[in-house]
Amino acid sequence: MNLAVERRGGALVVRVHEARIDAAVAVAFKEAMRGATAGAEPRVVLDLADVGFLDSSGLGAVVSVMKHLGAGRRLELAALTPAVEKVFRLTRMDRVFVIHPAVPDAAALRHAG
Numbered sequence: 029m030n031l032a033v034e035r036r037g038g039a040l041v042v043r044v045h046e047a048r049i050d051a052a053v054a055v056a057f058k059e060a061m062r063g064a065t066a067g068a069e070p071r072v073v074l075d076l077a078d079v080g081f082l083d084s085s086g087l088g089a090v091v092s093v094m095k096h097l098g099a100g101r102r103l104e105l106a107a108l109t110p111a112v113e114k115v116f117r118l119t120r121m122d123r124v125f126v127i128h129p130a131v132p133d134a135a136a137l138r139h140a141g
Contacts (some may be wrong), residue, residue: 029053029060037069037137040064040104043079044107049086057086059124061093070101075131077107134137 042064049057065072071135074090076082082090094103106128108116116122 029056031060033064035069036073038069039073039132039137041073041075041131041137042074043078043131047079048081049089050081050118050124051078051085054085057089058092058096062076062096064141065086065093065097065101068097068101071104072097072101073096073104073106073131073137075106075130076112077131079112080109080129084133087115087119087121091093091124102126104128126137 032043032045034041034043042061044057046053046057061074074093089105090105094131097103104126105116108127113122113127116125117129
C-alpha cells in the first residue's frame with residue numbers, strides 16, 4: 029500500500045497512491061493507515077485524489093480507520109474522484125465524514141475544526 033504522509037497545519041494529511049481500494053487491498057490499506065496515524069494529530073485528512081475505484085470492502089476499510097482513530101480524533105476525506113464520491117453519497121456515508129473538494133491548505137487546517 030503506497031501512502032504519502034505529511035503534517036500540515038496541525039493535521040495529518042495521508043495521500044493514497046493507489047488506483048483502487050477494494051477487497052484485494054482493504055486489509056493492507058487498514059494496516060498501513062493504522063501505522064501512518066499512530067499518535068497522529070487530532071485531524072487526519074485522507075486524500076483520495078488518486079483513487080478511482082472504491083468498493084464496499086474499501087468503504088468498510090475507511091470506516092474501520094475512522095473507528096480506529098477513536099473519539100478524540102477525526103478522519104476527514106478530500107479530493108474524491110466522481111466514482112468514489114458516488115459510493116459515499118449512495119451509502120449516505122457523506123453524512124458521516126467531512127468531505128473537502130480538495131485537500132485544505134495549512135492555514136485552513138489550522139483554523140478549522
